[in-house]
Amino acid sequence: MRALNLHLKILIVLLVSIGVLVTAYQIFVLGIPVTEDETDDLWNIDARVEFQANPREPVKVQMFAPPLNQNYVSLNESFISNNYGVSVNQVDSNRRVTWSARRASGKQTLYYRLALTKRYTGDLPKPKGPVFRDSIPVEGAEKIAAEALLAPIREHSADVETFIGEAIKRVNNLNDDNVKLLTAGNTSTPNRVRIVELLLSFAHVPMERVHTLRLITDQAVSPELWIRSFNGDKWLYFNPDTGEQGLPADRLIWWTGDEPLVSVDGGKQAQVNFTLNNSELNAIGLAKMTDQNTDADFLEYTLYGLPLETQQTYQIMIMIPIGVLVILILRNLIGIQTLGTFTPVLIALAFRETQVGFGIILFTLITALGLSLRSYLEHLKLQMLPRLSVVLTFVVVLIAIISLLSHKLGLERGLSVSLFPMVILTMTIERLSITWEERGGGHAFKVALGTIVAASLAHLLMNIPQLTYFIFTFPTVLLILVGFMLAMGRYRGYRLTELFRFKAFLKD
Template sequence: MKGVKAHVRLIAAALLVVGAVTTLWQIFALNIPVSAETTEPVWVIDTKISFQARSNSPVKVQMYLPPSWSKFITLDESFVARNYGVNVDQMEHNRRAVWSARRAEGSQQMFYRLMLTQRSNARFSGEEPGPQFSESPKLEGAEKVAVEALLKPIREHSADIETFIREAIKLLNDTDNDNARLLLRNDYSERSRTRVLELLLASAHIPVEQVHTLRLISGSSQTPELWVRSYNGQRWLYFNPATGEEGLPEDRIVWWTGSDPIAKVEGGYRLDVEISANQRTVNSISLAQSIAESRDDNGWAMSMYSLPLQSQHTFEIIVMIPVGVMLILLLRNIIGIETLGTFTPVLIGLAFRETQVLWGIFLFTFISALGLGLRSYLEHLHLQLLSRLSVVLTFVVIVMALIAVLGHKLGLDRGLSIALFPMVILTMSIERLSIVWEERGGMHSIKVGIGTLFAATLAHLMMSYPPWVYFVFTFPGTLLVFMALMLALGHYRGYRLMELFRFKDMVREPD
């Protein structure tokens, strides 16, 4: 016996571990939310391109797109332009959309929409490395002297590439520095500072490139902000040339790199680009599905969400049956409530999904009472079991039909749901109640009937509670956990709670 118990415990432990691990893997590896009500922010970036097309001239519009290595995950990308073909080209660090048309006249508009989620993008760490050496430009005269004069204190006050670039930005923003003023030619604009910074760093053999970033903030149209970046051999370092700030903020995305404008047009003029961002909230489970589909994630492909919608609704009911069975097992083996079998309360609880609890209890009580009366009368006719059950089943069908018709006449729509009540379950329940009545008396039969209705009601509430339905359906590994608990309870031989109350007088100490 001890060997059997150890075997059962080993199986239960294995099922518990497998169920828990698969559930945790879905939660943390696949980022599946534990609640159906969870929502997450999604950013929608709209870009509008407008220009005037020259008459009888081919038109080609090129616009840079955010790269695929962004730290945000792209959910959707769409291009809208009437009578234009569109293609996306992959460049070294950039992506570019190209709209083209043979002929276009007058005012032209085209749109680009990008949907991003702030979930961490695993591909961001796989961003391609950049150059670590730059050829020094040829300088002469005062420009050469000014660069050398600026590089000397920068080298003295820096220890690595990061501090070197920050010191260079600091000196270029110093309006009292004559060497910086000479190189900038008294032009402290963003582009001028970036140009001189590239010249200064190239003279120190440090490659740097311009990066145009967009701030994710809801509001009106905005213009991408110019930053610079350099590769230190391990990762890219981002700097704001205006303030010297290091590190790209969390609310910014890289749009494109290089000194070219965001868009240009051939065969047109008066090009204008408007960019706006807005935040929306979406359901987390839909978001996780969209991410999995974009990545061709096999973990989601094997889940029940890959089934047709009708099958999903069916399995939402089926996977909750073990939850109801687990409850009945606890009520019978631990608490000691008597019911008509183990699965009868669960099936009655499933029927309550159509009739609702109060109406279902009334129907069960009313039809069972009538059936018990008929069963008592049939007992005097000495019929065989099969004939007796057939008569009771036919009687149940007739009563259900009468209640449905009467309910429809009275405007009670719940009366029509009686047709979905399990007729066979009612028939067998009537037969079992009558046997209990004969063997152990009417009071015990009523007690068992009340216990069955109580267990069925609790089972219905548990099997129809939306958060639990979502969790068990989304994480089917929990069914293995239930199996482990069922196996563990299979060898329980202790007192039930009802028995403790029943025999409490036996454990009292004598006076």
């Protein structure tokens, strides 16, 4: 017996652990929304390229586009132009869009449009980058000034991360004579980044320029320059103006390197203007769209991977264990008597069409008339199978009559009575009549009432939209329910109704 108890406890712990861990993985790692009402941002970015084309010359416009291997995933990418050919090429870690035309004249306008959202699925590729670089050659006073700055940087740093942060801090101190010499009066961000790169090269620390776009609306947006360095494990991002470390969540990497965003052959005065628009969409819908636009397919092996019609069926089926759990609690803990465990659940499913109020009336009416017929057939001394056949036929005829009368009276809700499981109603009538004969009419009425109450409660719980979404999206939660059901299977204590029945003994 002790070995059996241990086996049961291990099984319960195993089932509950698997259910909790898989559900937590889906929520915290895959980022699947917990509620159906949860929304996420969908960003629409328009880049308008304007330039003046040289007459009678071929035109080639090249512009960097965001890479697709970051924390945001592209849902739609389009290129809008008139009489231009378009191609997208991979250049090192960047993507470059090329518009080309044989002839163009006057002012030209090209559009690049991108719709993206945060990445739900798939692991990002393991970052790779250089861990060593040669020193930038510099002579004379500039070399002396750089070495003078480098000495305190080395003294106040312990690793690559702190070295870069200290270098940015020193270079941003524009009152330092060495910084003044190296900037030569040009204190712009690109020039200060050039000096930071010079200092890092002396320590053989590689550095890349990263051009980002801040995802924000109602403001003019232009690319922001950041720098990054690879420490052998991950990229370290730094703001060259403030020394802030870590790329903020609202920054989208547009391109890396020293080259300008846009270049034009056969034209001049090229400029790019960005317009951002943000909208909120259903999170699980975006997760599905993300799944279609990545290689992860994390929804492919969930119930969302089924055809839509099959999904609708499983949204009903997967709630049946919830109804069974309700019946289990009502019977084993509270002590309500019902016609078995599954009959109330099946009646609860029928209430989906008739609704609870109208369904109770129909159930009571059909059951009462069926019991009357069953009592009459009992006097004819028929065998069980012919008796059940007659009752089933009577139920079908009664359902048809009720549907016809409901239609004539304009009660369209009555038409759904045909969806009641006729066999279940027949067996319910048969079992209630047997209960009546064996234990009396009072007990049969009590069982029928308990069945209706249990079915109504199960229906209300099984039709909570938030609960249906959660169970359908995270079906491993059912393993937790199974663990609870197993634990309930060994419960031998008093039921709630029994505490009232034996209240007098408790006083004694």
